[in-house]
Amino acid sequence: xxxxxxxxxxxxxxxxxxxxxxxxxxxxxxxxxxxxxxxxxxxxxxxxxxxxxxxxxxxxxxxxxxxxxxxxxxxxxxxxxxxxxxxxxxxxxxxxxxxxxxxxxxxxxxxxxxxxxxxxxxxxxxxxxxxxxxxxxxxxxxxxxxxxxxxxxxxxxxxxxxxxxxxxxxxxxxxxxxxxxxxxxxxxxxxxxxxxxxxxxxxxxxxxxxxxxxxxxxxxxxxxxxxxxxxxxxxxxxxxxxxxxxxxxxxxxxxxxxxxxxxxxxxxxxxxxxxxxxx
Amino acid sequence: xxxxxxxxxxxxxxxxxxxxxxxxxxxxxxxxxxxxxxxxxxxxxxxxxxxxxxxxxxxxxxxxxxxxxxxxxxxxxxxxxxxxxxxxxxxxxxxxxxxxxxxxxxxxxxxxxxxxxxxxxxxxxxxxxxxxxxxxxxxxxxxxxxxxxxxxxxxxxxxxxxxxxxxxxxxxxxxxxxxxxxxxxxxxxxxxxxxxxxxxxxxxxxxxxxxxxxxxxxxxxxxxxxxxxxxxxxxxxxxxxxxxxxxxxxxxxxxxxxxxxxxxxxxxxxxxxxxxxxxxxxxxxxxxxxxxxxxxxxxxxxxxxxxxxxxxxxxxxxxxxxxxxxxxxxxxxxxxxxxxxxxxxxxxxxxxxxxxxxxxxxxxxxxxxxxxxxxxxxxxxxxxxxxxxxxxxxxxxxxxxxxxxxxxxxxxxxxxxxxxxxxxxxxxxxxxxxxxxxxxxxxxxxxxxxxxxxxxxxxxxxxxxxxxxxxxxxxxxxxxxxxxxxxxxxxxxxxxxxxxxxxxxxxxxxxxxxxxxxxxxxxxxxxxxxxxxxxxxxxxxxxxxxxxxxxxxxx
Numbered sequence: 057x058x059x060x061x062x063x064x065x066x067x068x069x070x071x072x073x074x075x076x077x078x079x080x081x082x083x084x085x086x087x088x089x090x091x092x093x094x095x096x097x098x099x100x101x102x103x104x105x106x107x108x109x110x111x112x113x114x115x116x117x118x119x120x121x122x123x124x125x126x127x128x129x130x131x132x133x134x135x136x137x138x139x140x141x142x143x144x145x146x147x148x149x150x151x152x153x154x155x156x157x158x159x160x161x162x163x164x165x166x167x168x169x170x171x172x173x174x175x176x177x178x179x180x181x182x183x184x185x186x187x188x189x190x191x192x193x194x195x196x197x198x199x200x201x202x203x204x205x206x207x208x209x210x211x212x213x214x215x216x217x218x219x220x221x222x223x224x225x226x227x228x229x230x231x232x233x234x235x236x237x238x239x240x241x242x243x244x245x246x247x248x249x250x251x252x253x254x255x256x257x258x259x260x261x262x263x264x265x266x267x268x269x270x271x272x273x274x275x276x277x278x279x280x281x282x283x284x285x286x287x288x289x290x291x292x293x294x295x296x297x298x299x300x301x302x303x304x305x306x307x308x309x310x311x312x313x314x315x316x317x318x319x320x321x322x323x324x325x326x327x328x329x330x331x332x333x334x335x
Numbered sequence: 336x337x338x339x340x341x342x343x344x345x346x347x348x349x350x351x352x353x354x355x356x357x358x359x360x361x362x363x364x365x366x367x368x369x370x371x372x373x374x375x376x377x378x379x380x381x382x383x384x385x386x387x388x389x390x391x392x393x394x395x396x397x398x399x400x401x402x403x404x405x406x407x408x409x410x411x412x413x414x415x416x417x418x419x420x421x422x423x424x425x426x427x428x429x430x431x432x433x434x435x436x437x438x439x440x441x442x443x444x445x446x447x448x449x450x451x452x453x454x455x456x457x458x459x460x461x462x463x464x465x466x467x468x469x470x471x472x473x474x475x476x477x478x479x480x481x482x483x484x485x486x487x488x489x490x491x492x493x494x495x496x497x498x499x500x501x502x503x504x505x506x507x508x509x510x511x512x513x514x515x516x517x518x519x520x521x522x523x524x525x526x527x528x529x530x531x532x533x534x535x536x537x538x539x540x541x542x543x544x545x546x547x548x549x550x551x552x553x554x555x556x557x558x559x560x561x562x563x564x565x566x567x568x569x570x571x572x573x574x575x576x577x578x579x580x581x582x583x584x585x586x587x588x589x590x591x592x593x594x595x596x597x598x599x600x601x602x603x604x605x606x607x608x609x610x611x612x613x614x615x616x617x618x619x620x621x622x623x624x625x626x627x628x629x630x631x632x633x634x635x636x637x638x639x640x641x642x643x644x645x646x647x648x649x650x651x652x653x654x655x656x657x658x659x660x661x662x663x664x665x666x667x668x669x670x671x672x673x674x675x676x677x678x679x680x681x682x683x684x685x686x687x688x689x690x691x692x693x694x695x696x697x698x699x700x701x702x703x704x705x706x707x708x709x710x711x712x713x714x715x716x717x718x719x720x721x722x723x724x725x726x727x728x729x730x731x732x733x734x735x736x737x738x739x740x741x742x743x744x745x746x747x748x749x750x751x752x753x754x755x756x757x758x759x760x761x762x763x764x765x766x767x768x769x770x771x772x773x774x775x776x777x778x779x780x781x782x783x784x785x786x787x788x789x790x791x792x793x794x795x796x797x798x799x800x801x802x803x804x805x806x807x808x809x810x811x812x813x814x815x816x817x818x819x820x821x822x823x824x825x826x827x828x829x830x831x832x833x834x835x836x837x838x839x840x841x842x843x844x845x846x847x848x849x850x851x852x853x854x855x856x857x858x859x860x861x862x863x864x865x866x867x868x869x870x871x872x873x874x875x876x877x878x879x880x881x882x883x884x885x886x887x888x889x890x
Contacts, residue, residue: 199852230503231429231512232494233621250621253504259863260855267855269797283431286617319435322617 058145059209060088060216061176065144067135067169068094070107076183077150078115083187084148084178085117087216093123095138097131132168140174148178151327170304170324170333177304177333190214190298190330192221196288199226199264203303206334207268210301213332215272222273223297226261227280227287228253254279285319293328304333338404346405349398350412350638356382357637368499370492372699373727375637379644388648399645413642414602416635417703421523421603422588423631424700425610426624427490428516430556436513439680443510444517446676447694448486451668456482458664467657467715476533480708483529484722485661485668487522488515489698489730496696496734502741507686511693514673518694520611524552526704527595527604533711544599551595552608560612563587567618577626584613584627601707636699643702643723646709647716654717661721665729669695685740692736701726747819747860748888754778755820756880764828764841765791768808771820771843779818786812786845800830804875805865806838810845811854817846819857823875823883839875840865864890 066081068074078094085092094112098104112119125142127134139147149166170177193214197203207224214222233249257279265275280287292300302320323331338346356378364374381387388395400406433440459466459481460474468477493515497503531544539547570579588606595605613619674691682690705722708714714722755774761767768790776783789810793799800806804827820843827837842861846854865871870890877883 199855201851204851228504231432231516232427232490249498256859259859260852263855263858263862267797281621283429283617284435290617 059212061090061145062088063091063093063143063145064088065093065095065135065139065142065147065175067131067147067149067165068096068108068111069150070098070104071150073150073183075111075114076185076187077148077180078111078117079185080180080183080187081148082115082117083189084146087189090145091121091123092117093125093138093142093144095125095127095135097127097134099128100126132165132172135165135169136172136174144175146176146178147173148180150183151179151181167324170331173333174335176335177331179327179331179333181327181330189217191217191219192223192296192298193217193219193301194223194225194288194292194295194297194299194329195301196225196227196303197261197264198303199260200303202305204268206301206303207270209334210332211268211270211273213301219273219298221276222270223276223278223295224261224265225278225280225288225291226257227282227284228257229282229284229287250281254281283322285322289322289326289328292323297329299330299332300328301332301334304335338408342404342408345398345400346408349405349409352398353379353382353638353641354634357641361637370495370698370730371632372492372636372640372702373731375640376643376702376723376727378637379641380649381644382641383645384648385644385650409642412635413639416631416639416642417706418588418592418602418606419585419631419635420639420699420703422584422592422606422610423624423627424490424519425607425612426584426614426619426627427494428519428611428614430516430611430615432509433513433517436510439510439677439682440513440517442680443514443673443676443690443694444521446679447488447514447518447669447673447691448521450672450675451485451665452482454482454664454668455485458660465656466660467654467718469712469715473533473713476529477713479525479529479532480713481661481718483522483525484701484704484708485665486518487526487697487700487704488518488669488694489696489700489726490515490519492696492698492730492733493693496693496737499734500737500741507682507689507693507741510677510680510682511690514676514690515694519607519700522700523604523607524548526707527600529713530601530707530711531599533713539599547598548595548600548604551598551605555591555608555612560615563613564616564618567613567616571618571620577623580619580623581627584623587613603703603707640699640702643706646706647719649720649723652716652720654721657717658721658724661718661725662728665697665725666695669729689737689740692733692740695729695736696733697726697729699726701729747857747864750817750819750857751821751884751887752778752819753880753884755818756883757820757822758825758878758880759822760825761822761828762826764794764806764808764830764838767822767824767828767841768794768843771808771822771841775818775820775843775845779814781812781814786810790843790845798831800832800836800838801862801865802832802834802836803865803868803871804832804836804839805842805862805871806830806832806840807842807844807858807861809843809854809858811848811851812845814845814847817844817850817853817857819844821883823877840871 064081064085068078081092096108108124112122125138127138147169149169151166166179170179193210195207195210197207211222261277261279265277280291302323304320357375360374360378361371365371456478460478463474463477466481493511497508497511502508527548528545532541567580570583588609591605591609592602596602670691673694674687677687677690702723705719709719755778757774759767759770769787772787772790773783776786789812790808793810794808799808822841824839824841827839830838832838844857846857874886874890877886
């Protein structure tokens with residue numbers, strides 16, 4: 057994980073949100089002072105070239121410093137290939153969840169990118185031409201060294217954005233808990249056990265944050281009980297988080313993960329907010 | 336057939352007596368730290384032909400008549416109880432946990448089925464009379480049954496054991512739970528196939544039943560599961576809680592049970608699979624599961640377990656040889672099978688054995704399996720009795736064996752070593768850290784310079800003074816197990832504690848680089864021990880290592 061990202065890649069489409077996404081990318085380019093590569097899946101003809109040219113001009117990007125790569129074939133595979141060959145650090149794409157006609161096809165491109173990109177990925181749920189920036193950050197942790205790096209990196213990002221809230225969440229889940237509580241007789245119940253587990257976990261989480269020595273924006277910690285990956289997704293959605301940062305480095309996705317979603321797959325399937333997958 | 340007024344009186348009296356005895360003896364067993372189910376079965380044995388029936392046969396036959404409407408009504412309740420028990424067992428199975436734990440859970444689960452199954456099947460197929468076969472024409476089904484009876488695991492007992500041992504939320508805990516879930520699904524699937532081999536198939540051929548079984552399972556787990564996940568939030572929002580969702584769960588469970596019974600597989604399989612599909616929903620609240628558990632565990636489960644004791648005479652049907660063979664095969668098969676699986680998946684020897692013994696609990700699931708096989712005429716009463724005994728012994732013995740193999744638990748008090756408690760008189764924090772590092776390094780044969788550098792680097796980034804005279808310089812270093820050294824310093828040293836107090840008790844904590852969470856857990860444990868300033872001040876009065884450790888343990 058490099059930060060600030062040196063090279064941004066944008067999966068550029070002619071969809072209704074394509075231009076807003078380009079404006080968001082331009083803002084991030086300026087924030088990180090990075091290079092930019094636009095990847096467009098489609099045939100390179102005069103009309104398309106003119107269209108992209110206009111988009112670049114209107115966005116305020118300098119044409120000469122903006123590299124455009126045209127790819128044809130399976131969009132997701134081609135975008136992933138360019139990301140790798142061009143050493144892109146952060147690949148940006150739209151979720152397009154709100155465009156019914158394109159939803160299935162393009163939605164599946166975004167999901168493949170999220171699962172398989174070699175670089176970090178930022179999926180912007182509802183890009184805006186105003187590109188106001190991210191003010192409310194949420195990061196999930198499992199205490200691993202990778203997740204430590206994700207928090208540190210996201211925190212630097214939050215500082216650059218002048219964010220006003222930085223929340224670290226930790227999911228805990230104990231399958232079979234209610235039956236085990238019943239096996240213990242009537243003296244304890246699942247909810248008591250959950251609250252004990254949550255208290256223990258919050259103490260650890262506070263210690264974890266103390267160890268990270270984050271200075272600038274006050275950090276809020278939340279210990280959530282629920283299916284791993286789902287509870288945090290739910291929290292992000294219900295708390296108007298601007299950007300949810302997760303560790304994508306240790307996770308490999310298999311067929312069964314999609315059939316029986318767990319952890320990050322919940323957020324990939326149903327975006328809770330803008331999603332930053334750090335690798 | 337209609338129940339007469341006298342029948343109704345007898346029926347109500349018998350279930351009251353069953354519930355009363357189950358509750359009394361079940362609670363007693365809970366008090367002595369054993370599963371209530373053991374007490375409930377013993378209550379049944381006392382109420383049944385074994386004790387009560389032998390002593391007062393007339394009263395026994397009046398209370399539990401063998402061939403009138405009361406018997407039919409009791410059987411109906413017991414059937415309902417088994418269906419609901421399997422429904423709640425399914426609710427607790429979480430396929431995403433199985434998928435997440437991946438290779439380890441899969442290998443442990445698969446080996447935990449293959450080895451005991453192979454042992455049981457071979458013995459029963461080649462020596463069927465040794466294991467008390469009832470009908471020689473059903474040799475294959477009998478051998479398959481014995482195989483599967485040795486392979487099954489009981490998730491609730493396993494989870495309870497993990498909770499008692501405090502390893503519910505650890506890596507081993509997750510592996511055991513995931514493997515047990517996998518084991519349950521495969522076990523019940525195979526058992527259903529066996530039942531369809533011997534049972535009434537409602538006019539379907541065996542192949543038809545098999546195809547229907549597979550199609551039904553896939554439909555429920557892949558398609559219906561997603562639909563249920565969409566319906567539950569609507570129910571929780573628009574109908575009364577918990578009534579709406581409870582009704583929904585029971586209706587689906589019963590419908591599914593009815594369907595599998597219709598296609599020639601036992602009803603319990605339908606309720607189990609539907610339980611899995613419902614329990615998989617991320618919207619199901621823990622509270623909902625708990626309410627269902629409460630009403631099934633307190634009413635229906637005791638009736639079922641007491642009815643086990645009413646079914647057979649445990650003394651006349653006790654056959655030492657069968658009990659011994661089943662017990663030995665059950666232990667060897669499961670412990671070795673799961674142990675090998677866990678070892679293949681990368682766990683060390685002790686952890687693998689702990690996983691093996693953890694998975695060895697058979698609990699209620701074995702008893703349900705046994706009673707069904709007995710009712711279908713597949714096994715003789717003495718095999719059933721042996722299975723009940725095996726279920727009880729494996730459940731009760733699981734925790735002590737696991738505890739033995741997990742004896743090196745990484746908690747604060749186990750890590751403390753008396754020869755690493757020093758009484759010092761330093762004035763500088765670097766000096767005290769150096770001395771503590773030297774002592775640990777000498778003790779564990781480590782490179783003290785390297786460790787000292789890492790501890791100081793950590794100390795310089797954020798000072799580790801806490802409050803109440805405590806400081807915890809620490810680092811994650813190249814060691815395999817955590818280590819602690821303590822200095823009780825005569826004078827306070829400034830570690831920039833939050834309360835401004837100079838630190839007098841300095842804990843050096845070293846943890847393995849790969850175990851981030853362990854470091855946090857130990858730091859929290861130490862800090863929690865120092866919350867009460869008065870107790871810490873008393874601790875400072877200790878003049879020797881023994882006093883300090885004993886006071887620290889009791890603080």
